[in-house]
Amino acid sequence: MKTLLTILLVNVCGCAATITGANRLKNSDFESQLHEGWSLQVEHGVLVSRDSRFATSGKYSLQIHNPSPSNEGYYGCNQAMVAPKAGTWARLEATMKIKDLNGRAGIDIHFLDSTGKRLPVYDASLIIEESNLSEDWTTYSVDFPTPKGTETLIIAAFLKGQGSVWIDDASLAIIKADEKAATYPTSGAMLLRKKDPTIWFDFAESKVFRDTPVPENEPTDKITLETARNEREAFQLVIRPQAEMKNCSIEFTEFVSNNATKISKNALSFSVVGYVNITEKSTYDGVIGLNPDYLAPHERFDCIEGKNNPIWIMASVSENVGGGIYSGHVILKAKGKIVARIPLEITVWDFALPQRTHLLVRSNFWFSLVRKFDNRKANQILDDYYRNLAHHRVNAFANIDIKTEIVGESLICVFADFDHKASRLLNTHEFTAITVGPFLGDASGWEYRRTWSGLDPASPRFENFLSQYCKKLENHLESKGWLNRCWLQYWDEPPLHDPGLENILEIGRIIKKSAPHLKIYMTKWPIPELYDIVDIWCIPFTRIRFRQNRVTARKKEKEIVCVYHNDPYIDTPLIDKRLYAWRYRIANIDGAYAWWNLTFWQTDPYINPHMLEEKWSGRSSYLKAGDGVLLYPNPQGSGAPVNSLRWEVFTQGLEDYEYFWLLEQRINTVRTRLESDKEFTNYASYRVKEIIAQVIEDYFDTWNRDVDYLYALRRRIANEILIVQERPLVFIKTDPPEGQATKHKKIKVYGIAEKGTKISINGEAVLVGINGSFSSEAHLIEDRCIQVTAELHKFRKTVKRFF
Template identity: 30%
Template sequence: MRNPIIPIALLFAIWSLGARAAAGPSPWGVAAAGSWGTIWTSSPLVKRMQDTPAPNNPAKGVRLYAAGNEYEPFQLILTPKKPLSNIKIVPHTLVGPKSAKIEVWNITVKNVEYVNCTEPTSEDVKPGLYPDPLPDHTPFPAQPGRNSAVWVTVYVARNIPAGDYRGTIDVIGGGIGKVAVPLSVHVWNFTLPSVSRLRTAYGNSMSWPFIYNNATTLEQRRKVVDLYNLNFWKHRVSPYAPYWGYDIGVTAQDGTVKLDFSDFDVAIAKYFPWFNSFKLPRFGMNDNVGFEGGDAERMKIDYMRLVAEHLVDKGVLNKGYNYITDEPEEKDYDAVVEAAKLVRMADQRIKILLTEHIADKLIGSVDIWVPIGPEYNEQQAKARQAKGEQVWWYLCCGPHHPWPNYFIDYPAIDLRMWHWMTWRYGLDGILYWDTCYWQDNPWQKPMSQPDHRKWNWGNGDGHLLYPATRTPSKTFIAKGPVDSIRWETIRDGIEDWDYFRILKDRIDAAPASKRNSTEYKPAQDALARVNGCIRSFTDYCKDPAEAESIRFAVAKAIEGIK
């Protein structure tokens, strides 16, 4: 007996007619319903809880918009009325202009899992099960009255013809049969860069992945590093140290420093083209590179000089930064200034990064200022940028709401708006202290704490990724990390920033006489809407539909400038 459902064929036909032009983001809603329950679609900007009610409005399938070389996600949610078994989500190739295709292998499906946040990050959020881990899709049972969600991402390849691509994604299982949900992607006529111009520096403490993957040999660890670097690249994020396991060999004899770059050069060739920044190895002021005695300071200068010269020869020093120290107190400023002098003696081209607000005493000793969000001062930042310095910023265990942050129990749109804020205030980059700080098993305990356990940092603080296994493996496994909703949202935010950058560049490339013309008004208006969405650091767009509408307007404006 066939299940009574909303006629998908009819929906598909109506929807296909309306999908021939980029008319605007279609509403999310119910894609199919029957005696077995409801299948509904959702924006990735909303975290759907297990008890979130299904919407009442129908949706004409899923309609996405993406540039070339972009990843575009959505959520597909099943809310059963009765127990269902062996639920599988099966995407199909999407066909577009002149039989061009978005191949099925460019459509990934991941299960949405939940972690139990028993202690809220801040008083304004509730404890409970929050969606975050995104393991690879495997068939699952679905229980009545409880949402079962999947996260679907469509990757649009570079240089694919612009236009509309259509197909279906099937929901198959015991008690439901097969339901085909229409899926459409409108591809814009521009392409995103593979390496974003928004600089990023995210911690990648590989010691924890090595434990969970049981990677004990150098060969095994390099394989894990390879998989993690690939994941970072696909998410447009630069890790602190993409060169884990490819150390620079250092020897010192009679005060002469000699370096062996044979391993490090392998990492340069393999990984550095993927990223726009990296931490210069062992340059920090508290690392003496193993040198001892009264000549240690001079040898550290020689080490930094030799590394810098080699990286200049390789054409990558401009991506490097000397993370000289972390969050110094004012009493430590003199030591920072003295350490910076040694760096300048080694090579004037080395850029010094400091996670601290702009302070008069430190001017001249810092090239990349990275204040925590609430300590960002726009007037000071613009003044330093006018001098050729960069200003990034960061969040960590604070601030809490009403600021956005990376916490599991904060809304998804908050983290997306963090990147819009970065654009709005003209910052050059974003830093985050770690992605896999797994002091506790993140599958079991999402709350992060310092070593002494005297206070909480926040749910998910320092772990944006999950281990490949639920507990440390007893044998080596060659797997990368499990993504999270927050990690996916970071990529979306970076892609947003690239949209804004592309549009601004096209406006700036026009003759001054044309920039305020009727032809360029939609472009100027679109960027004004982006900035208008960020009213302050604590007052920003919370409505997913508004954010999606603005992003659509930006893309249309890019297409409109010839």
């Protein structure tokens, strides 16, 4: 039996967390007989027992095996325990192995009240749902709070369906986070002015609370901002006056470089960071109370006495600005008088981010809810919101229906309204893709299917008219040049074990048979039943649903793989939102549905960030803070939406993605100019992943939240983009890879360079082959780095790798 006595963890979002006390599960490693701690639920032909053939530690694991499709119940074992105090966060963890699973298996937690009635809580489980899948041991975990009114927890290890599941090393323990650490400034925060009002700098990704401590450094003389061309880069200026400051404003000078080129003062803008009150944590490391989130577009503002008043400052550097260092000032005024002039230096790297993003990200906003807060004409509202999405490198999740009419046995399609809407999205706003109907159903299953053109999908006439529709749609999209940009979404998240699944699949087959070039989009993880139907997948981005081998297999079939997640919570660290794009890239996916909604304004989000969601099943629940709300209504009652810190920081991550894309493109260009070497054939992908791995250890749950380190690494990426095409051309690999902690006395360094290039490592010459290849070993020098210098004729270049 394993007991946890205050173990420090760093594997959840890179944030130090503490598991306190013992594992609350009895016989959780199944080394004792099952009746010691577990109650069995079995039926004739179903095996629930300890298995000595497979185990991750010790001698035994739990096996649940059902060979018969006639056994349709839930089988396994469970144990009850007294629930932790309401609001207490715990972590359920287990290692599981499956074989030929056709159904659902894993561990589920039931929350019971004092009468034994089960509470409607469904987000605390480790459940694998698959079709004929076998998978080796994998460790899964989920964090959850104890709901109010819970008296008892039932932990149920189960199998429903055919196949086998093995479970080992299960645990359930209390988890805590250092709440004070979440409210500290980042390691890169800098004091700018000590006298009243105190003014300090922090990164865009920092959550500056009203009482976040002021940095303790001696005042620095300026703020430094670094950006590419065609990039938006932000920071926070924090004002803390001893007495209330009324009628404040921020102004900017022009920014001038050494060669007299300029960045207009109009390229900079500011917003006042606003706060919303969080009453319940969204995750174990969330922060209750006032949290910074919305970015109010005030021309004038007041600063609260003795509190932090953060100002979000954004520099939008156009593609036409030349590279260089630009100097200017940020001016703080109160009642029209200058209070402080803060020097700001903007370094513009001499490369531009592409206009169109190479990561397909889609988000949704509900127009009907926006209309509750904005009474303008529909076109005015839509244009403002579409512009906001495009400005943030995000596509609108727009599902457009096409008007149809049945005349006898013929289907008439009227495309005029569709063409107008599609052209607006694809041409005017330059979105990458949209979806089209008919939309027939969702996770509620076949029983709750929708009618289309007055037809029930189960009716005998449906197939004929759907076939006509798909043929006409395919021909029309091809004539408009939109065939690859308009995806048909006929079902969302079809339940894998719905009795009507075969009917849902048959609709997909009809579409493919009638219009083989139409692209079908579906929110579902890849299962064999859908392989010949779906062209664009959208998969839950969780360890228990996302399988890298299946993603790789679908991409080899030239299919598009996206992910979705619903966790943009206000009370969690901002850095997590920037790192989404880093996680997408290392997972090798094409895009993301982020988020399911930007404007789920059931109530005023400034007052209540916990929205009430009514489920199709009739039950309702309050969403976590910020779920469905990344934009806020304009406080003037009409106008463009108000951005949130989360929305802006997420976009900065999308811009980081373009850094990775640019670096790959430039490496591939150099690759064609060097001698062929199989070790460096895929160097572009290798190098980008090596860089990202210095922040992202596991793209599901483990990454580095050090904002200062992230900016230092971004600076190194920018430098590599600038010099990788400079001569002498050289590629470098190390063993271990860059960024890994190492106790080795020496690092193996090998690479390939232009023919005739001289190579030295840490100042010592190494032998270079005729084809430009070289290999050596070297000690780490100052700053824990390896320094490789390449020389060819008049050209000289130094490349560093850090450990």
